[in-house]
Amino acid sequence: MDVNLQFLGAAHCVTGSKHLLTLEEAGKRHQLLIDCGLFQGLKELRLRNREELPLAPADVEIVILTHAHIDHSGYLPKLVKDGFRGRILCTEPTADLLSIMLLDSAKLQEEDAVYANKKGYSKHHPALPLYSQADVEQVLPLVESVAYNAPISLLGGSLVLTFREAGHILGSAIVELDVRGAHQHKRLVFSGDLGRYDSPLMHDPTAIPQADVLVVESTYGDRTTRLADPESVLARTVNEALDRGGVLLVAAFAVGRTQALLYYLKKLLAAGRIPPVPVYVDSPMALRVADLYPRHPTAHRLGHGNVFDFSGLHLVPESEQSKALNQKTGWGIIISASGMCTGGRIVHHLHHRLPRPQDTLLLIGYQAEGTRGRRLLAGEQEIKMFGEMVPVRCHVEHLDGFSAHADRSELLRWLDQFQAPPQRAFVVHGEPPAAENLAATLRERHWPSVEVPEYLESVRLFAGL
Incomplete structure (x- = not known):
């Protein structure tokens, strides 16, 4: 052979x-x-x-x-x-x-x-x-x-x-x-x-x-990207973003990263390490994926039940609800996909949030060469979206250790x-x-x-x- x-x-x-x-x-x-x-x-x-x-x-x-x-x-x-x-x-x-x-x-x-x-x-x-x-x-x-x-x-x-x-x-x-x-x-x-x-x-x-x-x-x-204390790093990032008085927009892959982020946010909220803040999961796919975890309890460490739910969590299944989030000001965390900012609902949020100095964009996964996320990570001051150039005035943060x-x-x-x-x-x-x-x-x-x-x-x- x-x-x-x-x-x-x-x-x-x-x-x-x-x-x-x-x-x-x-x-x-x-x-x-x-x-x-x-x-x-x-x-x-x-x-x-x-x-x-x-x-x-x-x-x-x-x-x-x-x-x-x-x-x-x-x-x-x-x-x-x-x-x-x-x-x-x-x-x-x-x-x-x-x-x-x-x-x-x-x-x-x-x-x-x-x-x-x-x-x-x-x-x-x-x-x-x-x-x-x-x-x-x-x-x-x-x-x-x-x-x-x-x-x-x-x-x-x-x-x-x-x-x-x-x-x-x-x-x-x-x-x-x-x-x-x-x-x-x-x-x-x-x-x-x-x-x-x-x-x-x-x-x-x-x-x-x-x-x-x-x-x-x-x-x-x-x-090496491993964080010695990922909870503390995330808590600091969230608190700094909220101190700016704006929205923290998180670009997270719908499979894996969104669920990990919810796990950590749930722990931080319960411990009082971040203030009570509304958390919006604006990714229909991430919501469907979360439902799979209880169906495969031996394929992960979290066991049975709804392991991602907590007070202040808002699920955003409908597109009209997603669009309404673009008008939100003040404290809030919006988690959306795709993780490299190449498609999905995150793109519309970026279109509205990138020009706002009080808002923060957090990238928590690998950003491949040529993606919008990679260009934002590199510090580009303008990003082309929907055929127009959008200024980048918000804060851009990156946590490699959550990959x-x-x-x-x-x-x-x-x-x-x-x-x-x-x-x-x-x-x-x-x-x-x-x-x-x-x-x-x-x-x-x-x-x-x-x-x-x-x-x-x-x-x-x-x-x-």
Whole structure:
């Protein structure tokens, strides 16, 4: 058996995760995708979403998802639209999240296209979404859920898949693939996105003792972001924002970060470390995601019940309620998505809040290159929104330590748990400085072969297995 791997995304960038695994034996070829994500951020990356893949979607037999974030799952509707009819395998919480996230992704694309056509600021006439909500409905029947730590045989026994806890978001998984050839067995491990150790919400990433080939993320491969006391840092940030007499607008990913933020705010309010302040969750997707936690009590540390509710919490499901928040003055905390400020209701809040000196914008997740959040973080004084330039007069704060990604020290902690270094390692899902930094460290630790693959690069992992 010959085994090949091609990197169709997350190579020299943090989005668009797609890894094409090809197994060839006795004249038969099997193709699988590990993750199927959208590119986000820089325009040159986003344009790849509309480029033809170097494969026939109908030839792909299986898609294996590490988790539901759009940069890992958001290309699925396009793949199905173009002919894929195979199996989509993921954990049970991820299966529940997919219907929420993919429908939201399609809805935002449709709304953006309508608005762009109305305002005439798109270069495409007419502007069209990559896929529609109707396309998403064709994806969902193909999804099959698999329990953690429950091996499943694929391709007639040539491949055995096992999901391990990754600790990144609800349902996130490390993918173990045991390839069984006529002469040898080999193990491939895809880290997906690894979470943080000692998180109050998520379990620690599972230690993997052995792998022949490892594909590992490197989002924070070049820096440590862990906060010694995240509650105190958040309390100080909230109190400083309220002291300005304005609204604290938090850009938070609907999955993971919003729930973590509510957990901490609930604790701070109960302890009197921040004053009683109305907290508005203006993200319909975040509200639906919060409802999933009680359905999967073993997939996180919080157990049963409504763990995010507290006095002063206001849920904002309707768009008219969201628009009304733009008129709010005085104290208040508004939590909205998307976390990189690229779409969703946060964009309208930014349009109204950025020019207000008394307001504060808090970014609490990774901001990919080319995103509006990254430009705000860099201190740009004007941001283009809805075809016009909006001045940035509000305070902009950033808390890296609230990211759901393992930082450099946590990545190395996880990597150090291998009993012996994998024979080949590929460092992906990181901007070049982060990926190269982590790769250099592993080489210094005498890992046999560590590579940072190029976009579309193809490598032969095994021949005559």
